[in-house]
Structure formats: structure tokens, C-alpha cells
Amino acid sequence: MFNSLFEYDAVTQTTSNLNIGTFLIVLISSLVIGFGISAIYMLTHKKEGYAQSYAITLIMLTPIVAVLLMLIDTVAGGLALAGVFTLTRFRSIAADPKDICYVFMAMACGVIIGKGYIGIAIAFFVVMAIVLYVLNMLNYAAPKASDMTLKISVPENLNYENLFDAVLNKYTSSWRLRRVKTTNFGAMFDCIYSIQLPNNVEQKKFLDELRTLNGNMTITLTLFRYEDRLYEINK
Numbered sequence: 007m008f009n010s011l012f013e014y015d016a017v018t019q020t021t022s023n024l025n026i027g028t029f030l031i032v033l034i035s036s037l038v039i040g041f042g043i044s045a046i047y048m049l050t051h052k053k054e055g056y057a058q059s060y061a062i063t064l065i066m067l068t069p070i071v072a073v074l075l076m077l078i079d080t081v082a083g084g085l086a087l088a089g090v091f092t093l094t095r096f097r098s099i100a101a102d103p104k105d106i107c108y109v110f111m112a113m114a115c116g117v118i119i120g121k122g123y124i125g126i127a128i129a130f131f132v133v134m135a136i137v138l139y140v141l142n143m144l145n146y147a148a149p150k151a152s153d154m155t156l157k158i159s160v161p162e163n164l165n166y167e168n169l170f171d172a173v174l175n176k177y178t179s180s181w182r183l184r185r186v187k188t189t190n191f192g193a194m195f196d197c198i199y200s201i202q203l204p205n206n207v208e209q210k211k212f213l214d215e216l217r218t219l220n221g222n223m224t225i226t227l228t229l230f231r232y233e234d235r236l237y238e239i240n241k
Contacts (some may be wrong), residue, residue: 071116
């Protein structure tokens, strides 16, 4: 009775070759590879940090795909499964586009294991893990400048127009004034710039020169690109 649960195919109304031994082999091997993918993800994200939920998701994704593909052993079923995962959006908390690579890697390993090619899945994981680790160690394709957002508070008695242009031209690769807004009931202006700051620039010296121009008011430098589509409408 128990074994029949693993051998009966409800779709084709026939007895399949699937048994509890095959099921356990697929499940355990996919879990092991899932743990490996999660480990390489955490290893390559030590510096910038990682989300625990994302690491756990990578562990579970491989066996989920593998077991489903093992049970759905038809072309139509495989296409339906691919469509479901296509509609699913995987995003990390840090919104790092490279993290989607780990999701596709986990899904690919699950598909390969689900089709019964466990050796190929192991080889694929080992090669991809080595490539990802080496690229991380070499800091491959790292930009020479960082996209940042600069917010400078200016008292109302100072004319902020062209006030900081010379310093910005000196220290940044490119810059653009994105927004100006009043604060403290009009007593202050907040000038928000999107800048590209070269990695070899001494940030303290850069901020100190800006402070001499804005009356030593608040300056905030954030390591994120400024996004505000409202102010870029083409007329």
C-alpha cells in the first residue's frame, strides 16, 4: 500500500518506475546541492552582507524543482512548471541584480537532478561555484567609480546655483543636480546631486571642501544612485 503511493501515475493511469528509493536519492542529492549553492552565495556576499531568507530559499528551491520535475515527466508538464517559475519574481533585500544568478543556478540544478542526471548536476554546480568564487575574489568588472547620492544643506542667504560646481568637477567623474527643496519652513535648502565618485578619492577631503562652501551645514553622502523619474519627464 505504501509503495503504491510512489509507483502509481494518476495522470497516465499507469504504473511508473518511480519508487521510494529514487525519490529519496533525488531529494537528498538536490538538498545537498541546494546547501552548496546557499554556501557559495553566503561566501561571496560576506563583504556586502546577505539575507537569511534568501539563503534558505536557495536551499529549498533545488529540491522543489527536482521533485516536481521528477513527478511531472511529460513535455507539457515541464513547460507548465517553467511557466510557473517564470511568473515568480525573485528579489533579494539588497536588490542586487547578480543575485538572480544564484536562483537560476538552483533551478538549473533542480531540473538536471529531476531528469535523473545527478552526476551532471554535481559537475555543473562545482564548475559554477568555482567560477563565481574566482570572479568574486578577483573583484571582476568592478567599476572605478561608485554611483552616490549627495545631499547638501544650504542656508537661505546663500545662492546655491553654481556654488559647488568647482568642487564637484574636481572630485567627481560626473555629477548632476537632481532636486532642490526647502526645509525648516524655508530657512534651508536641500540640494540633492547624483554623482559618480572615483574609488581613489579621499571622501573626507571632498566633504571638507564642500563644508567650507555651505556654511558648515549638514552634508550627506549615500552609496546609492539617486532615482527620481518624476524630474526626468521629456517634454
